[in-house]
Amino acid sequence: MNKSVITIAMPKGRIFGDACRLLRNAGFQLPETFETTRKLILDLDSEPFRFILAKPVDVPTYVEYGAADLGIAGKDVLLESGRDVYEMVDLGISKCHMAVAGLPQHQSRNPFLKIATKYPNIASDFYRRRGEQVDLIALNGSIELAPIVGLADAIVDIVSTGQTLKENGLVEFDRLLDISSRLIVNPVSYRLKKTLIDQIVEKMIKATEGTKVGMD
Ligand SMILES: Nc1ncnc2c1ncn2[C@@H]1O[C@H](COP(=O)(O)OP(=O)(O)OP(=O)(O)O)[C@@H](O)[C@H]1O
Ligand SMILES: O=P(O)(O)OC[C@H]1O[C@H](OP(=O)(O)OP(=O)(O)O)[C@H](O)[C@@H]1O
Incomplete structure (x- = not known):
């Protein structure tokens, strides 16, 4: 059973390494095997977070439909998909x-x-x-x-x-x-889990300080 409170859609591929580093900097205790496993769903032991590993172009789809509360996606993918998600943080990675x-x-x-x-x-x-x-x-x-x-x-x-x-x-x-990766949120999740999501957003902003590309 999934006891996780928050599900985060992660892009496999070239963003993944940068995104994992950033999450660790933000205080998420990702296991060492996170980058090498072939599992597509990973639950943290320490916190109520579930990560799902998707193809980068599909991340906004998982988030729009609410299969994930949060996601990490390139600005290119966000613009191209036109998915109805909130863009919360410019993570300044994969520029x-x-x-x-x-x-x-x-x-x-x-x-x-x-x-x-x-x-x-x-x-x-x-x-x-x-x-x-x-x-x-x-x-x-x-x-x-x-x-x-x-x-x-x-x-x-x-x-x-x-x-x-x-x-x-x-x-x-x-x-x-200019392109960089963004933290995106499902609008309904944001309404229902605002306090927890705001805490994550804050941590991610702190972790990304100094990595912005200076555009939207
Ligand atoms: N050459 C690059 N250097 C830096 N960032 C890139 C580069 N190419 C793409 N990106 C960023 O990384 C994101 C993911 O790219 P990636 O190549 O992993 O996915 P993809 O294009 O869907 O590839 P695949 O089809 O192989 O899964 C892109 O959406 C873009 O934001
Ligand atoms: O300026 P560069 O550092 O050379 O990077 C640019 C290349 O990277 C991406 O391709 P990718 O490696 O994702 O391959 P693909 O789109 O051909 O699958 C992009 O489509 C360019 O082809």
Whole structure:
């Protein structure tokens, strides 16, 4: 039986290590095996907290539906999903940015630019604001491949070190938004468990001090 009072959805993948470090800094007593286990549900012995380990892109879904009270998700995933959750804390981890990129010599003869992306909602919003009509091509990864093989004129994707762009001969044309991971909360959970959630939020804010990216 789940005696846990608070369920937190954690993103597996590249955010996970940073998120665990931050939780430990915030005082959560995560066991050493937390980062290596293949279990997807982990209850703490010391406190009434349950962690569920989800694919990063699915974290806002678990939180919106209330399967988790809290979650950690990238700003990119939050914007793209449009899920109805409260964004409580900029955790300042897994920083990167979203950019338009392509081949340096790119000149399209297409009436509409073809844009490959894992983020069709963010990309379409960006081009709508610019008053440009584009054809979006949804891909699931290796986005940088698309302009090189002629599938698309440009990409909208995440850039961190810039290594992937550089090694594939692409350049950045526009910077769309800065990204970091956020602590999100289910609105109903927040109403029902406000005191406990506020305590967690406070601890997380303290733990993240000095790691903000300075944007929203
Ligand atoms: N190169 C990067 N450097 C830093 N942070 C990144 C980078 N790429 C993505 N991120 C951030 O980390 C989050 C999770 O990325 P991750 O690659 O683990 O998940 P994913 O893209 O869903 O991958 P997968 O499909 O392999 O599970 C992204 O939503 C984004 O906020
Ligand atoms: O600027 P960099 O430090 O090179 O990082 C950027 C790369 O990281 C992400 O890809 P990821 O590693 O998640 O792979 P995938 O999207 O191709 O699965 C992103 O989609 C870029 O391809």
